[in-house]
Amino acid sequence: MSHIHLPDGVLPVWLWVPGFIAAMLVAAVLFRFTKKEALSRRFPLLGMMAAAMVLGASVEVVPIAYHVNLTVISGILLGPSLIFLATFVVNVILALFGHGGITVIGLNTLILSIEGVFGYFLFHLFWQVSKRLILTTFIATFLALVFSTFAMIGVVSLGTSHYEELIHHEGEGIFEFHLLKDKGPHHEEETKKTEIHLGRFIAIVLPLGFIGWILEGVITALITRYIHRLRPDLLHLEKESQ
C-alpha cells in the first residue's frame, strides 16, 4: 500500500484546487523545458510505463488496496521529468476507470510522483555509493515509498478541519457556499479535542504500508536486475560506472 488513490468528495476544496493548480504548473513547466525531440522519442516508453502503472494499480494483491505500483522502476527508466508527466497520465486514466477521484487528480499526481522522482534520485545516489544493483534498488524504492506515504498522510490530515465540519454541520443547508475557507494554523490543535482520530488512521496505514514497501522493494529490485541483464542501456548507469 505504497500509495492510495484519494477519491472524490473527501478532501476540502481549498486543498484540492491548489493541488490541481500546482500539478498543472509543474507539468506545464516540464513540457516547456523538455526538448521536443527528446519527448517524442521517449513517448512510447512513457506510454508503456504509464500503462504498466495503470495495470499494476488495478490488479489487487490483497483486498485492502495492496498493489504493485511500479512507480519507482518507471522513474528510474523515464527520469524525473517524464515520470511526473507519466504519473499525471496514470491518474487521469485511473480516474476515468473510477479508481481515484477526478477532483483530486492534481493531489494524487503530486503524491505519486514523489515516488518516481525520489526513487530516481535515490537510486542514482545509492548506486554511486554501493554499485550493488539489487540493494540499491531496494533501498531507493523503500525510502521513496516512505516519503510518498507520509505525504499522503500529510494531505489527509490537512483536511482535518473539513471532516469536522462535515461531522458537525449536519443538516445545515443543502449546499456549501463558502468554498474557500480561511484556515489558519490553529486547526492542528483542534485535532486533539475533536472526534478526528488521525492517530488511528496512521496506526492503520503505517504497518500495512510497511509490508507494502518491502514487497514493492523486492519486486522492483528483481525487475531492475532483469532489465539490467537485457537492456542495460535503459537504466542509464554507464556514465556513472566509468
Next chain:
Amino acid sequence: MKEGERIIEVDCITHVYPDMTKVQICGLDFIVNQGERVSILGSNGCGKTTLLKHLLGILVPKDGRVSVFGINPGKDFSKIREKVGVVMQDVDEQILGPTVYDDILFAPLNYGMGRKKADWMAKEVIERLNLEPIQKKIVNYLSGGEKKKVALAGALVMEPDLLILDEPFTGLDPLSRRDLIQILNELNKEKGITFITTLHEVDLVPEMTDILYLMHGHGDLSERGRPDEIFGKFKDLESFNLEEPTLTKLFKGLKKEGLDFGDPLRIDEAIQSIKKHWKDKK
C-alpha cells in the same frame, strides 16, 4: 498408453468470448487416438485456436465436454501437463528467456530434473533443431522465424506424448519447414508421439497427416478423413476458404483435359504416376 487408444474427445463445445462472439465447435466430434498425426484446416477466425485452447484448459467451455488423457483439462490440466508440449500461435509471449538456452531449460528445471539431465535434454533438442548459432542470444531479439523455432524447442525438450502446435509453420523458411516435418514424423514413428497441428499450408498436409479435419464458419467441424480422401473427393474446398494442394490442382486440371494420371499428393508419387502413364502409352 497404447497405440490407437483414444486420448482426446471433444463433444460439441460452446464458447462465448466476452464480446459475445460465439464459437460452437460442433458437427463432428473431435477425436484423436494415440499415435495419430492430426491436422486441422479452416479459414481465418473459424475457431481453430479456440479449440486448441480448450484442450489445454486455457479456455473452459460453457457447454459440452472435453477430455484429454481421460481428464477434464479445464479442471485438472496440471495432472497431464508434463505429457503435453505446446506451441501457441503467438509465439512471442511463450518464450520466457532471457536467453534461448535458458528458455529451453525452463520446463525441465520446473519439472524437477537435475541440472545435468536438463542440460543434456536441452543439448539434444538444440541439435535437432539446429539452434546452436543462436543459443546464447536474448530471446527478445530474435527474428520471427527464430522465435518460432525456440518455442518449438521449448515444447519438444520434455519429449511429450502429445504435441499441440498452432500454426507452427508460419514464419519458418522452407527448409526449416521441411526439417520440422521430418522431426515430427520421426518422433511420431520412433516414440509414437501424437500431434495435433493447425495450419494453412495445404501443400504440407499430405506429408504429415493421418487424419485431417476441416473446420467451417464459426467452429463447425464438418469433415474428417485421410488427406487423399478429402482433397480427392471435395469439389468446394473454397467454401472452407481453402485450396487444394498444388499437385491436386494440377492433376485435376489434367483430368479435365482428358489426361487421367490418378490423384497423387506427393511429388515422388506424381513423378512415378506420370512416368508410368507415359511408358504405357507406347
Next chain:
Amino acid sequence: MKEGERIIEVDCITHVYPDMTKVQICGLDFIVNQGERVSILGSNGCGKTTLLKHLLGILVPKDGRVSVFGINPGKDFSKIREKVGVVMQDVDEQILGPTVYDDILFAPLNYGMGRKKADWMAKEVIERLNLEPIQKKIVNYLSGGEKKKVALAGALVMEPDLLILDEPFTGLDPLSRRDLIQILNELNKEKGITFITTLHEVDLVPEMTDILYLMHGHGDLSERGRPDEIFGKFKDLESFNLEEPTLTKLFKGLKKEGLDFGDPLRIDEAIQSIKKHWKDKK
C-alpha cells in the same frame, strides 16, 4: 513518378544491433524501379526485416547509403511517408483501434482527409479485403489472421505508391492469400503501385513477382532476377534454406526420369505443357 524510374537504392549497408549482431546487406545493390513487383526470399534471420526497416527509416545504417524516392529515409522519412504503405511482420502493435473501422480510418484522418473522404476510402478497402463481418469488432479480439488483414487494410487505405510488406501471407488462409495476391496484382496493374514483399511461400512467388532477390547468411544479397530464371537455373537453393516451388520440383524430377516438359511455374502453364507434349508424342 514514371514507370520504370528508379525509386529505391540500397548500397551495401551495415547495421549493428545493440547486442553486436551484425547484419551487412551487401553483395548486390538492392534496387527497385517504379511499378515493379519485388520479392525477397531468404532463410530465417538472414536480414530481410532489417533491410525493410532501413527503407522505412526505423533503423539507420552505420555504414552505407539508402535512398527511397530520392530521400534518405533515416533523416527525412516524414517527407515521403504518405506515399508508402507498410505492413510489418509483427502485426499486433500496428493496430491502434479501438475498432477495426477506426483503425482503418487512422491514416486518412491523420493525413488530413475530411471525414467524408476518409469514410469513403475506408469503405472501399473494407470491401476489397472482405472485412465487413469484422469491421465493428474491437481490435483486441481478433484471430491471428484477422489481425493481419486489418493491418493490410490500414496500409492499403491511402493507396500508396510503394507498398512494403513483411511476410504478409503468414497466418492467412489459402483463399485470403489468393485474394491478397489478386488485389496486389490489380493495384500494380491499374495504378502502377510498386511493392516489395518478403515471404517464405515459394509457391506464391511466381504469381506476384517481377524481380526476385535471394538473401544469404547475414544480409548477403546474392541473386537478382526473374523468378523463372532463378528457380530454373539454381541447383542449390538449399544453401538459402529455400526450396523450389512444387511445380519446379516436379518438372525437374520428371526431367531426371527423361521426361522434359520444360520449366513451367504456374499450374495453367504446366497443364498446357504436359498436354502439348502428350499430344506430340502420337
Next chain:
Amino acid sequence: MIQLSYLDYIAVEGKRFLHRFSPTLKIIGMVLVLLGIVTLRSLPGLLLLYGTLVALFFITRIPIKIFSLTFYPLIFAVLFIFISGFQIHFLLLIFLKVLCGSTGVVLLLATTPYPMIFSVLGRILPDSFVTALFLTYRSVFILLNILEETQHALYLRGGFQWRHPWRSLINISNAFGHLMIKGIDASEKMYESMLLRGFKNKIFYRGK
C-alpha cells in the same frame, strides 16, 4: 482487469440513448456531477444524485459486472472510518460522495469510446498530453494481452507449482521483467507504426 476490455466493448457496441449522446454533453454532465459532489452536503441531496446515476446506469443496460467497478474507491474511503471514529452520518456522506464520483465516471466511460473522450479533452489539454493519454490507453491493452499470454506460458510450461516454491518465485519475477521489456519493445513498435501511418503529434479520431 478483464473488465477493462469489456468496458471498451460496451462503450463501442452499446446502442442505448446515452451512447448516442454527444461526448461533449456527457463530459459537461460529468462536470456537473462533480460540482454536486463537491458542494452537496446533505444526505438526501447526495442520495438523490446517486440514485439518478444508478438509474441511468441500469436504464442504459450496462451489465452488473461493470457496476462492480464503481465500488473500488470505497476501499480507500474505509480508512475514514478510523479517522472519524465511526460517525455514521459522516461515513455515509463520504461513501455517497465517493460512489457518486466513481459511478459517474464509469457511466461516462461505459457509454463513450475512449478516443472520443480524449479528443474532447484535446480541446483543452495540450496535444502531447492527449497523445500520451492515448498511447497509455492502448498500451494498457497490449500489456494486458502480453500479461495474459505470459500467464498461459507459465501455466503450460509448469512455471508455477506449489511443489517448487523457490523456482516458482524466480520464474514469476523473471516473468515480470520479461513483461516490462516486452512492453517497452511493443511500445516502440507501436510508435513506429503510428509514425508510419501519418501521426504528427496530434491524434485524429472520428466522432460519432
